[in-house]
Amino acid sequence: MAILVTGGAGFIGSNFVLDWLQQSDEPVINLDALTYAGNLENLASLEGDGRHLFVKGDIGDFDLTAHLLAVHQPRAIVNFAAESHVDRSIHGPEDFIQANIVGTFRLLEATRMYQSELAESVKAQFRFLHVSTDEVYGSLTQDDPAFTETNRYAPNSPYSASKAASDHLVRAYHHTYGIPVLTTNCSNNYGPWQFPEKLIPLCIHNALTGKPLPLYGDGQQIRDWLYVKDHCSAIRQVLAAGTHGDIYNIGGWNEKSNLEVVHTLCAILDELSPRTDGRSYKKQIVFVQDRPGHDRRYAIDATKIEHELGWRPAETFESGIRKTVQWYLDNQTWVQNVTSGTYRHWVDKQYKK
Ligand code: NAD
Ligand code: DAU
Numbered sequence: 001m002a003i004l005v006t007g008g009a010g011f012i013g014s015n016f017v018l019d020w021l022q023q024s025d026e027p028v029i030n031l032d033a034l035t036y037a038g039n040l041e042n043l044a045s046l047e048g049d050g051r052h053l054f055v056k057g058d059i060g061d062f063d064l065t066a067h068l069l070a071v072h073q074p075r076a077i078v079n080f081a082a083e084s085h086v087d088r089s090i091h092g093p094e095d096f097i098q099a100n101i102v103g104t105f106r107l108l109e110a111t112r113m114y115q116s117e118l119a120e121s122v123k124a125q126f127r128f129l130h131v132s133t134d135e136v137y138g139s140l141t142q143d144d145p146a147f148t149e150t151n152r153y154a155p156n157s158p159y160s161a162s163k164a165a166s167d168h169l170v171r172a173y174h175h176t177y178g179i180p181v182l183t184t185n186c187s188n189n190y191g192p193w194q195f196p197e198k199l200i201p202l203c204i205h206n207a208l209t210g211k212p213l214p215l216y217g218d219g220q221q222i223r224d225w226l227y228v229k230d231h232c233s234a235i236r237q238v239l240a241a242g243t244h245g246d247i248y249n250i251g252g253w254n255e256k257s258n259l260e261v262v263h264t265l266c267a268i269l270d271e272l273s274p275r276t277d278g279r280s281y282k283k284q285i286v287f288v289q290d291r292p293g294h295d296r297r298y299a300i301d302a303t304k305i306e307h308e309l310g311w312r313p314a315e316t317f318e319s320g321i322r323k324t325v326q327w328y329l330d331n332q333t334w335v336q337n338v339t340s341g342t343y344r345h346w347v348d349k350q351y352k353k
Pocket of ligand 2: 084085086087132133134135186187188189197198199200202214215216219221222223258291298
């Protein structure tokens with residue numbers, strides 16, 4: 001048996017693949033298009049490991065995914081592959097429509113064909129787990145209750161609209177064709193191997209290189225933060241025990257304003273890697289023009305996954321953020337390779353033909 005993971009060279013996908021192979025010998029076929037966000041350096045520790053088969057390719061390539069499914073006969077698909085950065089979706093939505101909507105549609109089509117040809121015994125075990133986001137529910141006011149699985153969809157950015165569309169396709173393939181799908185909607189992740197365009201790794205990198213720490217608008221927008229390894233354990237739990245067709249919200253009950261998050265990062269950096277002038281990294285905070293259509297607040301009610309599947313996050317925000325800052329301090333070469341673009345050289349050389 002094996003599982004097919006898509007987007008397994010990105011931030012969450014690579015954490016998922018590494019954790020999976022730490023806990024199980026079940027092989028992973030890792031399909032990733034290696035966009036700017038895909039980085040095989042994240043998976044360097046798996047070099048020569050026969051349990052990990054990396055395939056460079058697009059989830060929107062029906063022939064490729066149909067071939068991979070037919071040859072490897074995975075018992076599950078975990079679909080991480082997506083364009084994921086809200087700001088990029090505002091500047092150029094087209095890639096998001098292609099990867100997140102058309103890509104998911106084609107992967108579902110290949111899955112439908114695969115599933116129809118599976119022996120009944122294997123079919124009973126098969127699962128398609130779609131990794132989605134809390135952003136599909138839109139924005140909360142300060143007093144609104146946290147998002148539950150029954151909240152109506154109200155996506156506000158091209159990114160969240162494309163994820164919402166993919167969630168609807170996944171739902172429809174269950175309802176119409178009986179594909180055994182599971183959908184997870186998770187809050188903001190942070191941790192090792194996150195591309196330094198997202199708030200937390202960007203601010204750690206900028207702090208250490210003497211650049212401004214840019215906060216959009218008044219910095220009072222709220223996000224609900226979850227350590228990436230806890231997201232991965234939740235996905236494993238949903239895959240193992242979730243009910244077909246169900247949605248599971250995943251979150252860590254860690255609502256923080258962006259200003260609070262950046263203050264916390266500065267305080268940890270002041271302790272672990274102080275500025276040479278003895279002043280706080282807070283001096284580098286600047287308030288910049290807000291993101292268009294910026295959602296004010298996200299919050300996840302994780303009661304369902306906790307009660308039905310017994311999942312709980314292992315990290316608090318305080319323990320997870322400290323581990324994360326330490327990871328970035330210990331992995332400056334990785335950061336430099338990403339920010340200088342060096343990580344693409346190996347990919348270009350390897351895949352030129
Ligand atoms: P990421 O941008 O770091 O990684 C995405 C990966 O998908 C990259 O390796 C990229 O090369 C690959 N990819 C993109 N388009 C592809 C395509 N068409 N075919 C094959 N591979 C493709 O993203 P991430 O932060 O790791 O997010 C992973 C998933 O989790 C996404 O679906 C995202 O919507 C969802 N999610 C992310 C967060 C978060 O806070 N980062 C929270 C909730 C849900
Ligand atoms: O909620 C889950 C989502 O979290 C995922 O679906 C997305 O893939 C992921 O990118 C993330 O989206 P956000 O837009 O919330 O993440 P980002 O790190 O880009 O921004 C977090 C908050 O910080 C947000 O309110 C915008 C703000 N911000 C971000 C950047 C990059 C700043 O104030 N300054 C910045 O420079």
